[in-house]
Amino acid sequence: MGAEGRERAWVRGAQAGRASDLEALFLRHWRPAFRAAYLVVHDAAAAEDITQEAFLSAVRHLDRFDRRRPFGPWLHRIVVNRAIDWARARAARPESPGDGLERAEAPERTAEGLSPQLVDALRLLSPEHRAVIVLRYLLDYTPREIGELLELPRGTVNSRLRRGLDALAEELGES
């Protein structure tokens, strides 16, 4: 059975009430989804909330889920769109200066395994540009699929990818 077949079987099992199948789906998708959210919002707590809410939404709508469709794109659509919304809202309402504890937390909130330069460079992009970069180069969606997930024309996706790549290359000195 291929990966898609296994995933369909997990969805079927979860719909039938088998927690082990839901756990298999969770383990397969949690980390990429969390990382995608993190790379868009740059806030570990927010990424955790967004990813967790997406899985809770999956649980709530499990019975209505069309098991012929792949689970990943459905989950990623929720995660990335919510991450964009969160990042936009954050940009619209900058935080007030935090207290000592919040500052002390800041180093933990950067992604220690990720290149700090990459994280800083991504931060310079808009949430929409970060999202297409993450969908393309982390989650491996094609520009057509990204267009469907974000409800964007393919040309817009391509231009955002190009601009995003150029900006990252310039910022990272790898042009």
Add this chain to the structure above:
Amino acid sequence: MTEKRLRELLRAGPPSGELDAERRAWQVVAAAFAEREPVARPRRHVRALALGIAVLAIVAAAVSPPGSAVLDSIRDAVGRDRVVGVERAGPLLLELPAPGRLLVTSPSGAWVVNADGSKRLLGEAADATWSPHGLFLAAARGRELVALTPEGVTRWTIPQRARVREPRWAPSGFRIAYLAGSTLRVTAGDGTGDRGLARGVPRTAPAWRPGAAHVLAYATGDGSVRVVDTDSDRVLARVRPGGGPVLDLAWTARGRTLAVLDRDGVRIVEPEGATRRLSLLGRTGVSFAAAPRGEALAVVARSPRGSRSEVVILRPGSGEVRSIFSGAGRFSELVWSPDGRWLLVAWASADQWVFVRSADVEELAAVGEVSRQFRGRAAAEDGFPRIGGWCCG
């Protein structure tokens, strides 16, 4: 930059805290999955049959003595149990059986319910808590902690970087503890002096010890419980229950004893620091609440297979465990009335609230369609309301 290089950079190393986040999220997701009501997909030709059998089952149960009081579930033609709840539940909450006011949160926001059943929607809020005398309430509104009057007037707000949850107002009235993301924070009752107390805490609500001192118990990320004086930051006790994640914390009325709920049971922490476990006899703990007087704890627990819920009264002194009410499906939480005579049990699977006279279940009253009663104007809102407290008779 090449596409290959970018792929490598995006996939390098885990984001900080990924493992802990994954573990926390799985606990929440698994719990939600365990609580869901699987919806069978009945074929069209069995729907009429299912309806007929359901009607017959209701009639049969109603005319038999045991079924005339509580009819908690029926089995339909597609073989699944349907939770019905208490028979003859009232369609509207017309009055509370004891003095005081309820604080409720639903997808449409926070509500105050008066003793005569009238209620007021105060606006958006996910979690909320009464101040000790019911003069104010504190609510989590997205990434803000908000203090409101019961009339809905905002007195102050504190913005945070992460979602605010589980505010708890200290019995003195001068402090509020709450979670902002995974940070436990404390602020003064007037919204000043907000500060972080601990990081990396799970989403278990903290619990203030009754009394004038600002002593707070909270769960930590390593599965233990810490008791601190929040004014001096002095750690008064550390306990490791050892029964999995801490689900709930409560102090008995006089503040002498701290109770810690996990899935295996209740661990009692005595004043001198000694601990002992009270078993739930095979049941799984969900949440609990300490009686406003005396030492009793009312526990929501599930049967071993999870198909039924029970309300169990525990008496830490004697170790007595007594079931006072049970039903099919899920009870989500309970609260005591301010006079300690009634328990309000949230029967989420039946969409009912059940008021149980706590002593010997001498009386029982139920209200149905609770979700509808706390639905705002937006038709798409869905979700069973949470009870923030029953205050101040």
